[in-house]
Amino acid sequence: MTGRMTSWFILSLLLLGACRAATPTQEAPTVELTEFSIMALGTFDPGPNEITVHNEGEFGHTLVIADNEGTVLDVTGVIAPGESSVYSIDLKPGIYELSCRIVIQTGEGRLVDHYQEGMLTAVEVDTSS
Ligand SMILES: [Cu+2]
Numbered sequence: 001m002t003g004r005m006t007s008w009f010i011l012s013l014l015l016l017g018a019c020r021a022a023t024p025t026q027e028a029p030t031v032e033l034t035e036f037s038i039m040a041l042g043t044f045d046p047g048p049n050e051i052t053v054h055n056e057g058e059f060g061h062t063l064v065i066a067d068n069e070g071t072v073l074d075v076t077g078v079i080a081p082g083e084s085s086v087y088s089i090d091l092k093p094g095i096y097e098l099s100c101r102i103v104i105q106t107g108e109g110r111l112v113d114h115y116q117e118g119m120l121t122a123v124e125v126d127t128s129s
Helices: 003-022
Strands: 030-034 037-041 047-055 064-067 072-075 084-091 094-099 103-105 111-113 120-125
Touching (some): 037 094, 037 120
Antiparallel strands (some): 030 037, 103 111
16 A cells, blocks of 8 residues: 555545544433343433343343332333343333332342342433434
8 A cells, every 4th residue: 555545544534433423323222231230321212212121130130110200111021131122112201210120039038129239220311302
């Protein structure tokens, strides 16, 4: 490759990178479950949402979606470790709580409540988007 071609090649790569960085991306709403946290990624929009839920943990988990008054809007079944599911839900602007409500008893008889262990987070559905 000549020096001039190399310069054009590098310039093209820089321009390509700049275009990608400047393009706003609306990422699909995704929820990651693990021990013991819930991470909400992407954009939760007003109206219909297709939410992909991944269980990246070692235990089964669920996803409960409630509004900010505590009304449960949707509950998934138990999602096995390593599995994913897609859920459709209509959301209005507001704050929603995502949590896992599994409670298990250990061999020693101790109760482990996934919610109390930290499996909750909040997402905001915004009108301005
Ligand atoms: Cu859980």
